[in-house]
Amino acid sequence: MFIYNTPVEKLIALDNNIFLIKVHCPEITKSIQPGQFLNVRVSEGIFPLLRRPFSVCDVEGESLFLMFNILGEGTKLLAKKHVGETIDILGPLGNGFNLQGNFETAVIVAGGLGAAPFPYLVRKIGDKKNIKCFVGGRSSHDVIQYGMKNVLTSTDDGSLGFSGNVVELLQNKLSSSDYSKIKIFSCGPNVMLRSLKEFAVKNNIECEASTECAMACGFGICQGCPIESTEQTDKYLLVCKDGPVFNVRDVVI
Ligand SMILES: Cc1cc2nc3c(=O)[nH]c(=O)nc-3n(C[C@H](O)[C@H](O)[C@H](O)COP(=O)(O)OP(=O)(O)OC[C@H]3O[C@@H](n4cnc5c(N)ncnc54)[C@H](O)[C@@H]3O)c2cc1C
Ligand code: FES
Numbered sequence: 001m002f003i004y005n006t007p008v009e010k011l012i013a014l015d016n017n018i019f020l021i022k023v024h025c026p027e028i029t030k031s032i033q034p035g036q037f038l039n040v041r042v043s044e045g046i047f048p049l050l051r052r053p054f055s056v057c058d059v060e061g062e063s064l065f066l067m068f069n070i071l072g073e074g075t076k077l078l079a080k081k082h083v084g085e086t087i088d089i090l091g092p093l094g095n096g097f098n099l100q101g102n103f104e105t106a107v108i109v110a111g112g113l114g115a116a117p118f119p120y121l122v123r124k125i126g127d128k129k130n131i132k133c134f135v136g137g138r139s140s141h142d143v144i145q146y147g148m149k150n151v152l153t154s155t156d157d158g159s160l161g162f163s164g165n166v167v168e169l170l171q172n173k174l175s176s177s178d179y180s181k182i183k184i185f186s187c188g189p190n191v192m193l194r195s196l197k198e199f200a201v202k203n204n205i206e207c208e209a210s211t212e213c214a215m216a217c218g219f220g221i222c223q224g225c226p227i228e229s230t231e232q233t234d235k236y237l238l239v240c241k242d243g244p245v246f247n248v249r250d251v252v253i
Helices: 073-078 118-125 166-173 176-181 190-202
Strands: 001-014 020-024 038-040 051-054 058-060 063-069 086-093 105-111 130-137 149-154 180-189 206-210 225-229 235-236 245-247
Touching: 020 086, 051 063, 051 073, 051 105, 058 118, 058 190, 063 073, 063 086, 073 176, 105 166, 118 130, 118 190, 118 206, 130 166, 130 245, 176 180, 180 190
Parallel strands: 105 130, 105 180, 130 149, 180 206
Antiparallel strands: 001 020, 001 086, 020 063, 038 051, 038 086, 058 063, 206 245, 225 235
């Protein structure tokens, strides 16, 4: 893990408020794994003070992509970067998704901007396994299919695909004979991850989730990103160091 001063190569506006930023950073691209993240200094000045964590969205040669939507000060500044400007990036951080195992099909479940880590996961899996993607959002504007493969969509308001949430869609589309042959890779709001965990545990399905929480240092020093472990009561793990990807059985979501 190091800090790199990386030049911006492209800023792409995908859809309503969703951006991809492409930076050149061969030191990171040669080792980063899907699910890992970078802690980005969004401004040259002192405000905002804290770096912002972003999942690696994709890797193309010596360049990497981050996906973001404009929420607050940090992402507002990121969306104003120009080609050639440099951004200070700390990484790679955290663990990644575990692609080992005997599963035949990788089932990706993404809610809203939880789609961000999956283009790289899809690229890494390539044709080594089957891939099915379940992508949900509140409405059609929130469904991000960028870099996904074999996509089924859901929206809470019924404006695109299945009308309902993405876990209900998954339950409708999987049959019990699939359960032992799949592994679920997920990212999204906690409410989605919680109901996905319930479904996966009940049906004995392998399932990993990329979790989110507020972070400061990003590498285990400040103790500012605890997540409760299911192993023992009162035991906490750190999202930045022990995660952000966890087996859903190991943490309280
Ligand atoms: C491991 C990890 C990976 C992440 N990956 C991505 C990614 O790939 N793309 C991405 O856009 N963001 C990602 N995030 C969230 C990101 O780090 C920022 O928190 C978020 O983009 C908002 O930053 P901001 O400075 O614009 O907003 P701030 O000014 O910090 O916050 C503005 C408002 O948004 C709320 N807010 C802040 N963060 C979140 C959040 N995560 N969810 C809902 N509301 C929030 C705040 O409470 C506040 O009300 C990730 C976070 C973690 C921990
Ligand atoms: S963000 Fe500092 S310990 Fe996790």
